[in-house]
Amino acid sequence: MSQKKSMNLGVKILIGLVLGIVVGAIFWATMGAEAAGAFTAKYIKPFGDIFVNLLKFIVVPLVLLSIMDGVIQMGDIKKVGKIGWKTVAYFLVTTAIACVIGLIIASLFKGSFPMLQLAEGAEYEAKSANLMDTIVNIFPNNAINPLSTSAMLQIIFIALIFGCGVLVAGEKGKPFGDFITSFNEVTQRVMSFILAVSPYGVFALMVWVVAAQGPKILGSLGLVLLAAYIGYILHVLLVYTLSVKVFAKMSPLYFFKKIFPAAAFAFTSTSSVATLPITKECCDEMDVEGDISSFVLPLGATINMDGTAIYQCVAAIFLAKCVGIDLTLGQMVMIVITATLASIGTAGTSGAGMIMLAMVLEAVGVPTTFIGIIYGIDRLFDMGRTTLNIIGDASCAVCVNAWEGAAPKGKQKA
16 A cells, blocks of 8 residues: 555656646747746746745654654664764765766866856855864754754754653653654654645646746756766766665665655755655655664755765866866865765755855865856756755665665565
């Protein structure tokens, strides 16, 4: 019954995606980009915005309670530490590989990247960030502000520290643990109500994107977009396919079939955090232990940004070429280091990668003002990089599940 429900959701999301593209293209062809963009933004996109608002509404309690309950259900604080370091190590290694792939692909395309002119008046204000800032910002100075501002790193810290507190408190902590488990179950039910309307939200958002952007945006920026997507695809084939097959002994075809609903939704929502409920459901279909997926997936939605890392590397080389800067090997190494650290601090929400791109550009001396060149089509990059991010989250959950001794579905098909 559960499998049928999941497959039906995936089909509905796919139908919403395809219909959105078709209807958006019709608007664009008949009305023109400007009129179609204005019309769909006013009358169709708001329905997608309502859906995204509902997702944002449920995300904070979902992340807080699912991680806390995941820690509590492990029942052993030593197990929390064991799973935690495996998860973080997997994410850091795959992100570093993503950066290298992004640099190699961008370097191959660099000779063909066009010299573009920055749109008049286009500016981007960079936000300063470094490793120590990221570390300091993990620790909140009060318990309420992170919840109201959706500061995911701080929310994860709160969930971990309280979850561990319940385990250490023993019998005295059990009533609070039972409350968290019950609250988390209620939150999951509310989440299912919201997921039921996801195909309609996908349709509305896709109509707006296609109607407003149209094929014209692929003109002079087509090559850099192609480079990024080649990087995304290579990362899936070289990293996720091999890790699922080698570490989890699972058929990659089975894995991708099961993760498809989450991938389709991520492609349109461009938010790892918003896709989290569907990713969790897909992992359940692959028999990933609930306490593991509840721990790994919310953590991955915050710190695992392989798609963002590839995008940052490709965009940095592209923008450097646009302003006539030839990056040295040392500067490329700096991009890898900075992009890896930046990905840890990138929020799992739509468009967050642009903020971290400014940090990467500053590290190699490319004026952040020129980020305006690429900003107009950022959503198209964001679709692919978010999809890659959530596939990475799921692959980590499957691998950690196998490392902990579980035997997920699909193993016999490897």
